[in-house]
Amino acid sequence: MKHFLTLCGMQFLFYAILASTSSNTGISEDPEFVEQIENITVPAGRNVKLACTVKNLGTFKVAWMHFEQSAILTVHSHVITRNPRISVTHDKHRTWFLHISNVQEEDRGRYMCQINTVTAKTQFGYLHVVVPPNIDDSLSSSDVIVREAANVTLTCHASGSPTPSIKWKRDDGSKIAINKSFSVSEWEGEVLEMTRISRLDMGAYLCIASNSVPPTVSKRIKVSVDFPPMLWIPHQLVGAPLGYNVTLECHTEAHPTSLNYWTRDDGHMIHDNNKYHTQSRVGSPAYKTHMQLTIYKTEESDYGTYKCVAKNPHSLPDGTIRLYTSAPPSTSPAPTTSELPQTLDPQLEEKSDNTIPSHKNSHREEKGRKGTKYTSNLNEIDKSEQKFQDSEPRGTHYEWPEQKSNNGCSRQGFSLEKHIIILLIMIGSFSHLCRR
Numbered sequence: 451m452k453h454f455l456t457l458c459g460m461q462f463l464f465y466a467i468l469a470s471t472s473s474n475t476g477i478s479e480d481p482e483f484v485e486q487i488e489n490i491t492v493p494a495g496r497n498v499k500l501a502c503t504v505k506n507l508g509t510f511k512v513a514w515m516h517f518e519q520s521a522i523l524t525v526h527s528h529v530i531t532r533n534p535r536i537s538v539t540h541d542k543h544r545t546w547f548l549h550i551s552n553v554q555e556e557d558r559g560r561y562m563c564q565i566n567t568v569t570a571k572t573q574f575g576y577l578h579v580v581v582p583p584n585i586d587d588s589l590s591s592s593d594v595i596v597r598e599a600a601n602v603t604l605t606c607h608a609s610g611s612p613t614p615s616i617k618w619k620r621d622d623g624s625k626i627a628i629n630k631s632f633s634v635s636e637w638e639g640e641v642l643e644m645t646r647i648s649r650l651d652m653g654a655y656l657c658i659a660s661n662s663v664p665p666t667v668s669k670r671i672k673v674s675v676d677f678p679p680m681l682w683i684p685h686q687l688v689g690a691p692l693g694y695n696v697t698l699e700c701h702t703e704a705h706p707t708s709l710n711y712w713t714r715d716d717g718h719m720i721h722d723n724n725k726y727h728t729q730s731r732v733g734s735p736a737y738k739t740h741m742q743l744t745i746y747k748t749e750e751s752d753y754g755t756y757k758c759v760a761k762n763p764h765s766l767p768d769g770t771i772r773l774y775t776s777a778p779p780s781t782s783p784a785p786t787t788s789e790l791p792q793t794l795d796p797q798l799e800e801k802s803d804n805t806i807p808s809h810k811n812s813h814r815e816e817k818g819r820k821g822t823k824y825t826s827n828l829n830e831i832d833k834s835e836q837k838f839q840d841s842e843p844r845g846t847h848y849e850w851p852e853q854k855s856n857n858g859c860s861r862q863g864f865s866l867e868k869h870i871i872i873l874l875i876m877i878g879s880f881s882h883l884c885r886r
């Protein structure tokens with residue numbers, strides 16, 4: 451009944467309009483509603499009609515009103531509102547249809563169908579307007595490029611009715627690392643915050659907005675994690691007899707993709723010709739590369755130092771491999787470690803005691819600090835696996851993923867052995883690799 455109070459003004463208007471058109475001639479039975487107005491849920495943009503069915507209308511009139519807006523929409527077959535999307539039709543004065551075209555969110559609410567009997571008869575129907583989710587690009591993150599170990603915050607804002615919920619997933623289905631100790635396959639909320647992001651977190655993230663209204667929408671946000679090139683040399687000392695072919699190898703990780711090449715002592719880039727063959731294979735993930743340099747028919751002048759170089763905008767480390775003369779294999783099977791050559795370069799012997807030779811490089815102070823750091827890193831790692839990085843930010847040691855790459859590398863080692871030769875891993879010359 452409260453509606454009648456609030457609609458007092460409307461009713462006054464209603465009757466004022468009716469006064470000119472209605473003349474109650476006193477028909478025996480009062481008009482009545484036959485059935486309830488159906489509640490309707492409709493996506494915005496559609497057309498909709500609400501039906502109000504009456505009997506014994508006689509000379510009475512039916513009006514449609516919007517309750518929350520206190521607006522008279524139609525009276526009898528006249529449209530009162532100025533809203534051009536509203537119209538009214540009837541089926542022999544029995545069913546009165548209120549038509550709303552191109553429904554908008556503001557059209558939602560309670561619709562009243564009223565008969566102008568002495569005590570007005572009223573019934574209500576609800577119109578629910580739903581809106582599929584829509585991601586607002588201007589309030590959402592776009593692709594980001596960050597340095598490794600930075601914190602990353604992605605946001606995604608969606609409108610819609612009912613209010614959409616947001617969840618995040620990685621495009622490749624892997625888990626989202628919220629922080630070092632907490633990973634989830636799905637994260638809920640407008641904001642996704644990842645602390646100390648690592649290269650493993652690089653990739654596309656999907657923000658998915660859904661409410662009950664199809665279609666669900668998503669936005670793909672690419673997260674690029676930049677880091678300085680990192681080199682990993684499985685065998686830093688490689689022996690090859692004169693006249694044999696030998697392949698040196700080096701693994702790199704870098705983002706953005708580094709320019710990778712080999713040099714000799716003189717720093718000149720080695721190009722493919724009938725002496726050398728170089729190969730770079732992109733690994734998985736794509737920031738990994740496996741570099742190989744094959745030297746055909748080794749001659750005296752081929753022995754010495756080789757460097758694999760990886761350059762990206764973040765730094766410029768290089769890695770050194772020393773090729774020395776070794777005894778040819780005595781028999782066809784690959785030599786065993788007991789047959790290691792005794793002809794090691796004395797300089798190398800000297801270095802094998804794990805001291806870090808000082809550098810001609812200008813950044814002496816920094817070098818010293820780094821040297822220490824690398825030494826301790828070396829103590830931590832398995833001897834078949836050497837890892838280092840030019841300038842690891844904020845002091846943590848990056849953990850090499852334990853899957854494919856290691857196996858891949860040791861396999862490489864074996865194939866090298868099979869082909870030739872004698873491999874010697876010497877940690878001593880490690881610091882060569884740390885040059886900026």
Ligand SMILES: *[C@@H]1O[C@H](CO)[C@@H](O)[C@H](O)[C@H]1NC(C)=O
Pocket residue numbers: 486487488489575576
């Ligand atoms: C429409 O919805 C209202 C409230 O949600 C409810 O009271 C009414 O019974 C519904 N009408 C029909 C026809 O379902």
Ligand SMILES: *[C@@H]1O[C@H](CO)[C@@H](O)[C@H](O)[C@H]1NC(C)=O
Pocket residue numbers: 600601645646
């Ligand atoms: C990253 O977030 C962590 C935890 O919220 C905070 O301790 C750290 O200072 C943040 N680092 C940076 C670089 O903002």
Ligand SMILES: *[C@@H]1O[C@H](CO)[C@@H](O)[C@H](O)[C@H]1NC(C)=O
Pocket residue numbers: 628629630631632
């Ligand atoms: C990691 O994130 C979760 C969820 O935000 C939080 O509860 C937890 O304390 C965080 N752990 C660390 C080590 O920051």
Ligand SMILES: *[C@@H]1O[C@H](CO)[C@@H](O)[C@H](O)[C@H]1NC(C)=O
Pocket residue numbers: 693694695746747
């Ligand atoms: C070295 O490689 C070349 C080209 O692949 C090949 O023809 C030659 O037989 C190889 N030599 C030895 C000693 O394996």
